[in-house]
Amino acid sequence: xxxxxxxxxxxxxxxxxxxxxxxxxxxxxxxxxxxxxxxxxxxxxxxxxxxxxxxxxxxxxxxxxxxxxxxxxxxx
Amino acid sequence: xxxxxxxxxxxxxxxxxxxxxxxxxxxxxxxxxxxxxxxxxxxxxxxxxxxxxxxxxxxxxxxxxxxxxxxxxxxx
Amino acid sequence: xxxxxxxxxxxxxxxxxxxxxxxxxxxxxxxxxxxxxxxxxxxxxxxxxxxxxxxxxxxxxxxxxxxxxxxxxxxx
Amino acid sequence: xxxxxxxxxxxxxxxxxxxxxxxxxxxxxxxxxxxxxxxxxxxxxxxxxxxxxxxxxxxxxxxxxxxxxxxxxxxx
Amino acid sequence: xxxxxxxxxxxxxxxxxxxxxxxxxxxxxxxxxxxxxxxxxxxxxxxxxxxxxxxxxxxxxxxxxxxxxxxxxxxx
Amino acid sequence: xxxxxxxxxxxxxxxxxxxxxxxxxxxxxxxxxxxxxxxxxxxxxxxxxxxxxxxxxxxxxxxxxxxxxxxxxxxx
Numbered sequence: 001x002x003x004x005x006x007x008x009x010x011x012x013x014x015x016x017x018x019x020x021x022x023x024x025x026x027x028x029x030x031x032x033x034x035x036x037x038x039x040x041x042x043x044x045x046x047x048x049x050x051x052x053x054x055x056x057x058x059x060x061x062x063x064x065x066x067x068x069x070x071x072x073x074x075x076x
Numbered sequence: 077x078x079x080x081x082x083x084x085x086x087x088x089x090x091x092x093x094x095x096x097x098x099x100x101x102x103x104x105x106x107x108x109x110x111x112x113x114x115x116x117x118x119x120x121x122x123x124x125x126x127x128x129x130x131x132x133x134x135x136x137x138x139x140x141x142x143x144x145x146x147x148x149x150x151x152x
Numbered sequence: 153x154x155x156x157x158x159x160x161x162x163x164x165x166x167x168x169x170x171x172x173x174x175x176x177x178x179x180x181x182x183x184x185x186x187x188x189x190x191x192x193x194x195x196x197x198x199x200x201x202x203x204x205x206x207x208x209x210x211x212x213x214x215x216x217x218x219x220x221x222x223x224x225x226x227x228x
Numbered sequence: 229x230x231x232x233x234x235x236x237x238x239x240x241x242x243x244x245x246x247x248x249x250x251x252x253x254x255x256x257x258x259x260x261x262x263x264x265x266x267x268x269x270x271x272x273x274x275x276x277x278x279x280x281x282x283x284x285x286x287x288x289x290x291x292x293x294x295x296x297x298x299x300x301x302x303x304x
Numbered sequence: 305x306x307x308x309x310x311x312x313x314x315x316x317x318x319x320x321x322x323x324x325x326x327x328x329x330x331x332x333x334x335x336x337x338x339x340x341x342x343x344x345x346x347x348x349x350x351x352x353x354x355x356x357x358x359x360x361x362x363x364x365x366x367x368x369x370x371x372x373x374x375x376x377x378x379x380x
Numbered sequence: 381x382x383x384x385x386x387x388x389x390x391x392x393x394x395x396x397x398x399x400x401x402x403x404x405x406x407x408x409x410x411x412x413x414x415x416x417x418x419x420x421x422x423x424x425x426x427x428x429x430x431x432x433x434x435x436x437x438x439x440x441x442x443x444x445x446x447x448x449x450x451x452x453x454x455x456x
Contacts, residue, residue, distance in 0.1 A: 003322035032361075057105050134211045166232040200266050242384040278422040282436055328441075367441045373453065
């Protein structure tokens with residue numbers, strides 16, 4: 001299971017950077033729990049529970065901090 | 077579902093930056109749970125539970141850290 | 153509901169910066185839950201529960217990280 | 229209730245910086261809940277619950293990040 | 305129990321950096337709980353609970369922030 | 381109870397830095413709860429609960445961010 005698809009944190013745009021951040025988080029979870037059926041089995045629970053959705057967005061926010069800094073916030 | 081509306085982290089003011097941070101968090105949650113009815117169904121719960129409101133503000137604080145750094149804290 | 157009163161992260165002192173950080177968190181929560189009665193209704197719960205008070209201080213710590221960096225830690 | 233005693237983030241040593249970080253967190257909680265009796269009433273609970281102690285140390289870690297950066301990590 | 309295998313935060317690629325971040329988190333947990341049987345005994349629980357998987361990915365995100373900054377985001 | 385043993389964040393290696401981060405977290409908890417018997421009494425609970433172990437590793441990750449930055453990530 002690749003942890004960093006493309007093996008780079010550099011993206012052309014914030015949108016791509018945001019998507020990469022989501023991918024990093026998902027690949028980490030998939031690395032910890034390789035069973036796709038288990039992960040999909042948990043979705044009806046977390047995808048309908050506000051607290052779980054917020055925690056997922058919290059992880060995304062942390063991952064995006066790293067990607068955004070890596071890309072110098074796409075300022076240029 | 078666009079993750080970063082406008083595909084830029086740069087805003088004219090802190091107020092706009094703060095609003096963008098809220099938008100990033102909401103679009104991430106909407107990306108994870110596309111069902112607007114599900115999201116709205118959860119609102120009576122999280123919007124009246126102090127712990128959930130605090131977690132939402134925690135995510136906002138993290139997203140705003142990124143936006144503020146991107147805009148060099150609107151110092152100029 | 154204004155998210156960043158004064159539309160600036162710059163303050164004269166750490167004390168003002170700390171107060172602004174509290175204000176940012178409160179205005180975010182108020183933005184998510186406009187019902188003041190709902191917010192005040194939750195206070196007897198969160199303001200007497202150690203875990204909730206700690207979570208609130210955690211959000212304050214994150215917001216203050218941003219404000220302190222914006223003001224270059226009031227070093228000068 | 230003063231939020232930042234001494235109105236400065238600068239300390240002579242890491243030890244003083246660490247103590248200031250604890251003070252910032254405590255003053256924030258005291259600002260949210262002015263009732264000392266309420267705060268002391270919660271102590272038998274949080275001070276004997278591992279998860280609560282960990283959350284308190286998490287807040288301290290975040291506050292210390294800010295103080296350490298403010299003092300350039302006391303490198304000189 | 306070594307905390308930082310190789311005693312360096314520098315890696316050749318983001319993929320290796322991401323793996324090192326996972327290792328740091330795991331070695332810390334193993335340092336706190338040396339009993340491998342205890343750790344493995346907990347897996348059926350945390351590896352099938354969405355909230356736990358998210359918390360694990362949150363720790364990974366934090367550790368990766370450090371590794372990525374250490375490697376200047378592998379920009380060169 | 382000393383908060384920062386050695387009163388410095390500078391260490392020779394990442395391994396020592398990682399150990400210092402653990403020490404900072406532990407000394408903070410011990411500062412909040414001076415009762416060693418209470419702390420040891422909580423261990424059978426937190427040291428066998430995945431969520432608690434993850435939270436402890438989260439605090440370690442935050443403390444290590446500070447120590448690593450203080451030591452310029454031991455790049456030289």
